[in-house]
Every structure is written in structure tokens, then in C-alpha cells.
Amino acid sequence: MSIEMTKADVPGVPLLEVRDLHVEFRTREGAAKAVNGVSYSVDAGETLAVLGESGSGKSVTAQTIMGILDTPPGHITGGQVLYRGQDMLTWSEEARRQVRGNKIAMIFQDALSALNPVLSVGYQLGEMFRVHRGLSKKEARARSIELMDRVRIPAAKERVNDYPHQFSGGMRQRIMIAMALALEPEVIIADEPTTALDVTVQAQVMDLLAELQRDFHMGLILITHDLGVVADVADKIAVMYAGRIVENAPVHELYKRPAHPYTKGLLDSIPRLDHKGKELYAIKGLPPSLTAIPSGCAFNPRCAMARDICRTEVPPLADVAERDGSPLGGRTSACHFWKETIHD
Numbered sequence: 001m002s003i004e005m006t007k008a009d010v011p012g013v014p015l016l017e018v019r020d021l022h023v024e025f026r027t028r029e030g031a032a033k034a035v036n037g038v039s040y041s042v043d044a045g046e047t048l049a050v051l052g053e054s055g056s057g058k059s060v061t062a063q064t065i066m067g068i069l070d071t072p073p074g075h076i077t078g079g080q081v082l083y084r085g086q087d088m089l090t091w092s093e094e095a096r097r098q099v100r101g102n103k104i105a106m107i108f109q110d111a112l113s114a115l116n117p118v119l120s121v122g123y124q125l126g127e128m129f130r131v132h133r134g135l136s137k138k139e140a141r142a143r144s145i146e147l148m149d150r151v152r153i154p155a156a157k158e159r160v161n162d163y164p165h166q167f168s169g170g171m172r173q174r175i176m177i178a179m180a181l182a183l184e185p186e187v188i189i190a191d192e193p194t195t196a197l198d199v200t201v202q203a204q205v206m207d208l209l210a211e212l213q214r215d216f217h218m219g220l221i222l223i224t225h226d227l228g229v230v231a232d233v234a235d236k237i238a239v240m241y242a243g244r245i246v247e248n249a250p251v252h253e254l255y256k257r258p259a260h261p262y263t264k265g266l267l268d269s270i271p272r273l274d275h276k277g278k279e280l281y282a283i284k285g286l287p288p289s290l291t292a293i294p295s296g297c298a299f300n301p302r303c304a305m306a307r308d309i310c311r312t313e314v315p316p317l318a319d320v321a322e323r324d325g326s327p328l329g330g331r332t333s334a335c336h337f338w339k340e341t342i343h344d
């Protein structure tokens, strides 16, 4: 499979698409169904936020896209991961390696464990250029400093030989972003990139990521459990629950009018300035065990709107429309009662 063949943009074909993906972990307790039919896509210049509580399958989906899923115990039991329309799940490991880092790069939550503690950051950045671009040591070092400047690490030239532990958490995360950017990928998957940081630093790193995404016209998949951090940076949101997407919407639409009770619950549990003094809402109960996902709608034990049909029939991810039936573009919801949710 030649990657060169697939370079040009093909109209109507997303840059990166996950289609009906199923992943399970086979453990002694049974099969944990971590991903149960996830579909999403991202194009150049677009930011997709993937939102959901811990354990909803966000990272497993990302690992499957990157080709770094722990197999075993993880098994891909269905679906496709399409890069420019070609299913990477059918490719050789060699072909996947060509895409990883080069075309699709990943930023992890924990920079300290993702970076090598005994090598300087300049060495680790430079390695990308030496190994993948064949640059000399000197050229690689110059490019590393440039990149550190680009992600706004102060005094990059002086700090290029420092080790990861000599940087603050926010600066380390900038170094991770620089590593991901090094080979000028088309898509970056950022998995909870700011979760480990203080709130003020979180905003700075998120702003930087959004700026780079725009400047390089990349696709960005921004994985988070925090609806508060994505409002200003994402174009569209996919909300995950128990390994499924339960709602898709353009970001501002989702904030204004959620079409799924779970999304509504998430929104009501964000602290907001205009709600000062009011008690914060919390969705009752816990996400289900993935070895025993409730029948029907997986959210039904926690849903105040649940009725009989919710316990027996899995709600399909259906198009959402206005009261008069006119479609709400880009919006879907997996709730039997989405009409009541969005229109009431």
C-alpha cells in the first residue's frame, strides 16, 4: 500500500474516519465491550471534540486509530479506520508505521511518562528529524529549537539540553505538542492534553493547540471528559457513553440545545458564572460495567426520563430535526425521546 497514492484530497472523503468500530477486552471477568459501534470523522482544519466520562471508550478508540491498541487483551471485532478513504486496519504494520507520527500524531495526557526521562528534550525532538527526515545532528538541533520557540517555550536555545523533569507540567505538555507537530502531521489526536494541568495553564495550552491547529490547517481530535474546556476550540462534538456515541452536534448547538439526556446532565454539571450560588447538578449513579452493559439504552439506569422501551430497545443514533421536521444539520442523538429533550 503506497501512502503517496493517497495524498490528494478527495472530495466527500473525510481525512480521517472511524466507522462502526467495535473493540473488546477479553479478561477473566468476561469480554469488556469498550467500543460498541463508534463512528466519527475529522477533516483538515476541523476540530472534533470527543467527550465522555472516564471509561467511555475514548482512549481505546484513539489507540485503535493510531494502531497502538494493547492486543491482547484488546481485540478489534468490527469496523474500519479510514485514512483518506482507505481502511488502515487492513494495512501491514510497516504501512501503519509510515502514517503514525507522519500523518497522524498523538498527544498524551501525561507528558512525564510519554517523554524519556534520561534524554534531553532537544535530543528527543531532534530524534524525530534525524530518524524520520534524515537531518544531521546540527540541523536537527536547529529545528528543535525552532519548534520549542513555536510552542512558546521561553529561552528555547538555552533550555534545549534540559531534561523533561526540569520543565513545569505546562511546559512539558508544550514539548509533547512540539513532538507531535515535528513531522507536520495532517491530524493530531490529543487525549486529555490538559487534564493534568492547573486551570490557568490548561487554558494556555488549549489556546496554543487551537492556534496551531488553525495555522497548520490540521484536523484535531480533542478527547476530554471536561465539557468546559472545548467550548471555544471545537467545531463539533461527539458525546460518548459506554462505548457508543450518543450525540453528535456542532459545538454551539450542543450547548444551546442538547438532544440527549446524558449531554444535558453533563451541561448541567459544569460550573457557570451565571448560575453562581446554585447547587451543581451531578448525574446520579455511575457508568455501567462494560462486561454487563444494561440492555436497551445503556444510560437507562441513570436517566430520569427512562421508560419501558428504554430498557428493551437500543435507541438508534438518529437524525435530529426541528419541530416542523426541518433537519438540524450535523445533529444526531441516540435517545428514544430526543424530541422531548431538545424541544422542551
Ligand SMILES: Nc1ncnc2c1ncn2[C@@H]1O[C@H](COP(=O)(O)OP(=O)(O)O)[C@@H](O)[C@H]1O
Binding pocket: 025, 027, 032, 034, 052, 053, 054, 055, 056, 057, 058, 059, 060, 061, 070, 073, 074, 290
Ligand atoms: N489495557 C486494557 N485492558 C483491559 N481493559 C481495558 C484496557 N484498556 C481499556 N480497557 C477497558 O476499556 C474501557 C474504556 O477505556 P478508555 O477508552 O481508556 O476510557 P476513556 O473514555 O476514559 O478514555 C475501560 O473502562 C476498561 O474497561
Ligand code: SF4
Binding pocket: 260, 261, 262, 297, 298, 299, 300, 301, 303, 304, 305, 306, 307, 310, 315, 334, 335, 336, 337, 338
Ligand atoms: S433512550 Fe431512554 S433511557 Fe436512554 S437517554 Fe433516552 S430517555 Fe433516557
Ligand SMILES: [Mg+2]
Binding pocket: 058, 059, 060, 191, 192
Ligand atoms: Mg482516556
